[in-house]
Amino acid sequence: MSETRTKDLPATEQQDERRLNMIEAINDALDVSMGRDDDVVVMGEDVGYFGGVFRCTAGLQEKYGKTRVFDTPINECGIIAVAVGMGAYGLRPVPEIQFADYIYPGLDQLISEAARLRYRSAGEYVAPMTVRSPFGGGIFGGQTHSQSPEAIFTHVSGLKTVIPATPYDAKGLLISCIEDNDPVIFFEPKRIYNGPFSGYYDKPVQPWKKFDASVVPEGYYKIPLGKAxxxxxxxxxxxxxxxxxxxxxxxxxxxxxxxxxxxxxxxxxxxxxxxxxxxxxxxxxxxxxxxxxxxxxxxxxxxxxxxxxxxxxxxxxxxxxxxxxxxxxxxxxxxxxxxxxxxxxxxxxxxxx
CATH class of the missing domain: 3.40.50.920 (Rossmann fold)
Structure with missing residues (x-):
């Protein structure tokens, strides 16, 4: 493993390399986190049996069961609200909002509840939840499937906002987010879900084509939040x-x-x-x-x-x-x-x- 790839990892935890795309790296991060901590719970629309609309949660329900990876109704407000309660109770929920465009019904729960829980309770309660959601363009989804609302969340004190650009970062950052005691918005750029793209010109790239993936270590590693x-x-x-x-x-x-x-x-x-x-x-x-x-x-x-x-x-x-x-x-x-x-x-x- 090159120095560039490993500088974020403790020497004792550097693992074997694999080439994964971002979808696979996110799935791996969830798998590693769930395997290390029974309190990590994955929830959202179609994340269970189907494995998510982009397959980021594929195989997790089969491995960890329906009580830790479960489907929810089409109710983003309810998904976020349940996750806030789970976090306050002591779990580490990872709710998926199927597209970032659908996160708006849950804004009140995120802004008024999750972001303020630690402060309002004087540290007695926290909301250790990581809200995952694909964002941005790349699949011709238009105004209902392609928005980039990250600025809204950066304005809210108490929320952290994370956006990976590579599979390596996606895995290491997501593990850090899941282990963080504050609520995190984890936006996943769907245009590069399947790996580094070659068509950055003014013409579309086939969104489902499998491109060369990035090198991602096996096992557990973290990338600290707040480091460019x-x-x-x-x-x-x-x-x-x-x-x-x-x-x-x-x-x-x-x-x-x-x-x-x-x-x-x-x-x-x-x-x-x-x-x-x-x-x-x-x-x-x-x-x-x-x-x-x-x-x-x-x-x-x-x-x-x-x-x-x-x-x-x-x-x-x-x-x-x-x-x-x-x-x-x-x-x-x-x-x-x-x-x-x-x-x-x-x-x-x-x-x-």
């Missing part, structure tokens, strides 16, 4: 991204021959602001890329933080490339994505200043 991953090193500019956009910006920089300091944020809350500051102070330029809409997107917060903390190091204004402030389109979703044209233009603009 440096994807590439460069002196020309800093690029901040997460989820699918990490792969897009990496591909664009490679094709343009740009030496960028690309940071995969991994977790939006807690945020690795120290890594961001160090990178921007070194490069003097910053580009932020995310798939969600521009107005009040998380990129606005990142831009404000970079400007506040690194103003005297900046040699050009902070730029953002995002989704558009429109309802998510079905047939035009590849035009909606931040792609090589818009990202390339933003890079040229930053480097020209």
């Amino acid at each position: 991953r440096q994807v590439t090193e460069g002196e020309q500019l800093t690029i901040l991204a997460y989820g699918t956009m990490v792969h897009v910006v990496e591909a664009v920089c490679r094709e343009k021959g740009v030496e960028a300091d690309i940071l995969d944020l991994r977790t939006l809350v807690p945020l690795d602001i120290e890594a961001i500051e160090a990178s921007v102070e070194r490069t003097g330029r910053c580009l932020i890329v995310h798939e969600a809409t521009r107005t009040s997107g998380f990129g606005a917060e990142l831009s404000a933080l970079v400007t506040e903390r690194c103003f005297y190091h900046l040699e050009a204004p902070v730029e953002r490339v995002t989704g558009f402030d429109t309802p998510y389109p079905h047939s035009l979703e590849w035009a909606y994505f931040p792609g090589p044209i818009r990202i390339g233009e933003a890079i040229d603009k930053i480097l020209k200043d």
